[in-house]
Amino acid sequence: MKIKTKLTLGIGTLFCMVFLLAALSGWYITQLKQDSGRILETNYNSLLYARDMLLSLEQHGEDDRAVMRFEENLAKQKQNITEAGEKEKTADIAAHFDAWRERPADQGLKSSLRKDIAQLMQLNMEAISRKSSVAEQTADDAIITLAIAGTLCFVVAFTLLVNLPSNIADPIKKLSSSIRQIAGQNYSERIHFPGNSEFAEVARSFNTMAEKLEEYAESRLDHILQSKKRMEALLEHMCDPVIGADENRRIIFVNEEATKILGLSATELLGKQAADLALHHDLLRDLFKDIPSPTVGEPFSSHLKIFADDRESYFEKEVVDMHMVPTGESERKFIGQVIMLRNITPFKEMDLARTNFIGTVSHEFKTPIAAIQMGIQLLQNDRVGQLNDEQQDLIRGIKEDSDRLLRITGELLNIAQLESGAIPLNMHESEVKPIVAYAVKANQVAADQKQLTLRVSIAEDGTTVFADNEKTAWVLTNFISNAVRYSHEHASIDIAVEKRGGRVRFAVRDYGQGIEAKYRERIFERYFRVPGTRSGGTGLGLSISKEFIEAQGGKIAVESELGSGSCFFFYLNEA
Ligand code: ADP
DSSP states (O other): EEEEEEEEHHHOOOOOOOOHHHHHHHHHHHHHHHHHHIIIIIIIIHHHHHHHHHHHHHBBBBBBBHHHHHHHHHHHHOOOOOOOHHHHHHHHHHHHHHHHHHOOOOOOHHHHHHHHHHHEEEEHEEEEEEEEHHHHHHHHHHHHHHHHHHHHHHHHHHHHHHHHHHHHHHHHHHHHHHHHHTTTTOOTTOHHHHHHHHHHHHHHHHHHHHHHHHHHHHHHHHHHHHHHHHHHHHHTTTTEEEEEEETSEEEEEOOOHHHHHHTOHHHHHTTHHHHHHHHHHHHHHHTOOOOOOOOSSEEEEEEEEEEEETTEEEEEEEEEEEEEEOOTTSSOEEEEEEEEEEEEEEHHHHHHHHHHHHHHHHHHHHHHHHHHHHHHHHHHSSTOOOHHHHHHHHHHHHHHHHHHHHHHHHHHHHHHHHSSOHHHHHHHHEHHHHHHHHHHHHHHHHHHTTTOOOEEEEEEOOOEEEOOOHHHHHHHHHHHHHHHHHSOTEEEEEEEEEETEEEEEEEEEEEESOOOOTTGGGGSSSOOOOTTTSSOOOOOOOHHHHHHHHHOOOOOOEEEEEETTTEEEEEBBBB
């Protein structure tokens, strides 16, 4: 039944009951009023007339108006005949009264008259008694009927009081608790209200909604699971090892390649803290070591040598941060990192082969070049024979080219040595002056050819360094040779050695073309040459210099301005 019908019925019944009760009460009150009115009208008035007649009879003789009053009351009584026998009694009174008027002294007639009046009173009193018992009966009926109707009203009202509020409140309570369940993602929640009340309709709509939500959640879950499986399959089929850790460095995924190189199963790794595992696992320790969490700016990458598959392999370790924007938020949140290892062993091997090749070739070149230079020296000697001017020019050209060839071969040998691993250093306390003198001397001829002035200044306090003087001289020679090459004719080159910040600073300043800002860092990379630079170099000199200086614990840098010249400098520790 609908709530509206229930309420209408309940309140309607109560209304009807109250109305019935009021109608019954009114009806009984009217009945009682009628009963008492009837007694008053009929019998009580007759008693009054009879009493007045008796009084008039007693006052006869004292008062002349007594007879008139008797007649008046008798006339009224004649009009108020209501009971059986009353008419005859009234007629008797009238007959006896007429007779008594004619013979007022007749005491017998007077007493008969009194008797008649008394009998009339008796008659009416009996009627009153009879009628009052009828009224009593009516009152009793009223009490019983009203009590029954009242009880019925009470029962109906009580039933409504007990049932109606819970009939409305209980479904609302159930509905709100079910809505809470849905809000808590328990989509299996259902409501069943019998009948076809409004609540039953709400329950049906609620169940439809819950069903759809359940279906949606399941399909979404299915979708998520599918995507997860796809991602896992993708990870599994990657040929490079991949390890994922959450923001607390707990391992959350690994692929087969990663388990292979780590020598641990996925179950041994997943869910474990990397720090705990690293305690007994050197490779894991190396993998997670030095990684900032999160890596700021650029993705973190480094090289790693791992012994896997019964041989030494080289891996490039790249660390990528994982971020996500939580639902309803706008800020990106760091949620972990992915470590990817790229096997670079084949490239390393190729690189090694190349280095070996460069080393061998440049080594092999050295002997014939030395022989060529020896031949040139002999040809320049007058004892071998006099050369004309043209021949001398040719020999000078060959000498210059062989010098260049020797320099390039030297650089290639150096690079091969650097790439093959350790740079053999011969560190000891070295005087600055001989190093500078050697470098200046090596470049003097070239500087003279361009009419350049080499200005040397060595500060009093920076006279000794702790260094490999051969390599330091090589770097300084390279700096001066570049300065000579990139200076305009008739210019000067300043070579200065001084103490700065507790270290010895070697600087070579030229006033040549300078270097554009965008190339300033790159000139220290291998084989890099500023685009448009005249040919004749290898692009290796500065990269070798950097490695030589850094191997000695020093620092190399350049300050330059396009068009104004450059200042190349390096710092070494004081002895
Ligand atoms: P290269 O054999 O080409 O000189 P380097 O490694 O010595 O190789 O130098 C790399 C590049 O840096 C050069 O090709 C040149 O473009 C630039 N460079 C080096 N020194 C100077 C300098 N003093 N002035 C201007 N450019 C220079």
